[in-house]
Amino acid sequence: METLTANKYTYKDFANDQEVRWCPGCDDYVILRSVQKALPEMGVKKEDVVFISGIGCSSRFPYYMGTYGMHGIHGRAPAIASGVKLANPNLSVWVITGDGDSMAIGGNHFIHVLRRNINLNIILFNNEIYGLTKGQFSPTSLVGQKTKSSPFGNTQPPFSPGELAIGAQARFFARIGGNAPKEMTDIFIEAEKFKGTSLVEVLQNCVIFNDGCYVKYTDKSVREDKQLFVEHGKPMIFGKERDKGLVLNKLKLEVVTIGENGITEEDILVHDAKEKDPTMHQMLVRLEYPLVTGIIRSYDDVTLEEREDALTAQIKAKSEFKKTDDLFFSGETYEVK
């Protein structure tokens, strides 16, 4: 991607004339606008940006962008996007997916794209429900959750997307509330900067089928007390009064109050997103109080394209085959007169 010297784009350059058809009040609007605002800040050319989606409410996303895009089939966006990126590594490739699309029907592609570490970005719209098919439980719905397909309560325990992703070797994982456009925009910019597969989970409220599923974490009145927004290199402190923090007690994370029991800011764990060992990142992902948001993991590693490119260059340099004719006429051939 050629870096532009000046930001000539505005968010409008990444929008188009199509009417957006999500339900009024849906967090998807926030995500769309955050992406459109983040793109001019990335220094990528509009024609080099590609959005690939699967099926679901969120997957209508590419239709609303002014870039190249493909509305694919259910669950397959990571595989389609892998093909796009391998065909042209110069592109900025984005996967738009939901909790059902990525972790149910597309679970296989989801884990393998993360494992391979192809340099693309995935935005996972997690609303813990199937919206487009009108309200069935998803792989992130809670046990006991009443939905159209679980009228007496869901009996299937959920995935935690971050836990699954990091288990599948994700090098970059961030989580953010669907009502935090500024932080979301910054995270998208960081995701694009990160070399490798970046996964951003957005806690997206579905106003129709699962309204309020995240309010206990994301409502403005509780957000600062219930969420810990982590930043690399900074102590993990949260709370309206900025007086709560995380320490390690034996093998578990514990919430402590600064100023109580002799705890000072010095005692609070400092977030290291770039650590290779994912143990602490997994602990942060699993934490229910506080809910950890921000860039939880950002470990630099070799990408699949880099490995492939290096191998191709090496083989090209020493190969006697420059054209296919060289191959066709190589080895044992014979003449018929």
Place this chain on the structure above:
Amino acid sequence: MITAEKPRTQAEALEAVVIRFVGDSGDGMQLTGTQFSDTSAMFGNDVATFPNYPSEIRAPQGSLYGVSGFQVHIGSVEISTPGDNVDLLVAMNPAGLKTNLYAVKPGQTIIVDSDSFAKKNLEKAQYVTNPLEDGSLSNYRVIQVPMSSLTKEALKDIEGLDQKMITRSKNMFALGMVYWLYSRSPEHTIEFFNKKFKTKPHLIEANTKVLNAGYFYAETIELIPNSYSVSPAKMQSGTYRIIMGNTATAWGFLAAAEKSGLELFLGSYPITPATDILHELVKHKHFGVKAFQAEDEIAGITSAIGASFAGDLAITTTSGPGLALKGEALGLAMMIELPLVVVNVQRGGPSTGLPTKTEQSDLLQAMYGRNGESPVIVIAASTPANCFTYAYQAAKLALEHMTPVVLLTDGYIANGSAPWKIRKVEDLPEIKTRLVKEGKEDWHPYNRDEITLARDWAVPGTPGLEHRVGGLEKDAGTGNVSHVPQNHEVMTQVRAEKVRRVQSFIPELVPEFASEGDLLIIGWGGTYGSLHTAAKQLYDEGFRNIGFAHFNYINPLPKNTEELFSKFKKIIVCELNTGQFASILRMNFSREFLQYNKVQGLPFANTELIEKFKQIVE
């Protein structure tokens, strides 16, 4: 358009097979050969054998003059000689390989006991370098099997066997493998053990165990017999090489990529008998080939769709069950009108079916195995060598008509080898892509060529042509999502008409042996060799009223199909399924079609065809 090489002189269906077992005189090759020929005779084959053993009863082990061999010629036709050219050489040691390689034509199969290719044995056989490693066997299909160690492992729990007995029973491992390969039951040989070793039950157990171990090993590695013989008939002048069908398919795509100026992307998941195309293409990073082994069949095709969207020549390779998995994605490629080639190396179905056996039962799946009205181009290769031609042609049609193409081959031609007249890329027909290089005023992604109806191909990275495609129905003009009823009907018809118009870009049918008469023999795809052999034999016997027409283009059908049909009183459609092509013809033409079908995982036999055709005309 590209014309196929006349395959009649190149590959004839195999009616008989010559197998030679060679090893040290102590390796029991005579017994192995005898057992195989006895079993084959009981199986109903005609058999001729030719034992060849050294005059020394126990010549020095591993030496060139200590090689013992046994040749078996089996076939469904009358066999009068032990055979000239060996189709399968089973070599138990380097000396056996060295002294018998002359009899094996390039392209044929060699099974070796790789354990025996150690330094000492190589020296005794006067090999300076290991032939399994130095590339000198690159023109053969070499199957390396650590037979000695596998035999030892199989016998580890049987008491009362010394090292020598264990070593000596490895010939039964080889025999087991060959039984699997040629669909023979090991039962006859097990009965033989029961009689021969009546008083030594541990030897019955040991030999039976090793025989079965070899049989199951071949099954596990899905060993496939080489199914074509190389005919010495007249050939066009030129430079030739022996090529396997799957290699030819891979090379056809290499040539198409170079000719079209595109990079080649393969998305694939391993499946028998298609995997060799993946094996071949991964070797060619020097041409910039991107061969991506995906996590499953669906990712194989969807990654290829992504690569196609981004401007590569994209293909995916599979076999029957894999095509079933790819169905939805193939519908997407059709809907968004992207160039894509799907290769289906057909095998015996349904479900897992007969993975190593041949069949033509995926035709209807290729035609209709998708939701909605989703026509794609369907073509079929008919010989190992013309897999090159039809792979090239599939790529050309996909790129020029902006549509997916299903290329059908089958296990029979994919694993067969035949002489291929090498085609220089400069001599191949032009491939003119629909790439749009720069922005235009009022451009829409579904702008079409007036003649072909193929849409423009604007790829990411091209300024000013940013657009969205997707599986939802789109407006015929703007390409935006549309649910308008009339528009859907228009688009459905446009997509069908686009494929129909391909008819003007493919060759007409050229009948052989007679262009009018009493009977027209019809086939498609990989049965060319057997049908041609039968038709030619009838012609040679004096039948001038029997013609033969073989289809490589199924959808659309060649333009002159109906006209050709009208010149024959009767038509018989011969297929290795229960009548799939016949049903397509009945949908298109209102006349009677006779059928000859076989669903045994085996190719047609010459005798059965001749009998059937004569019965109709006499």
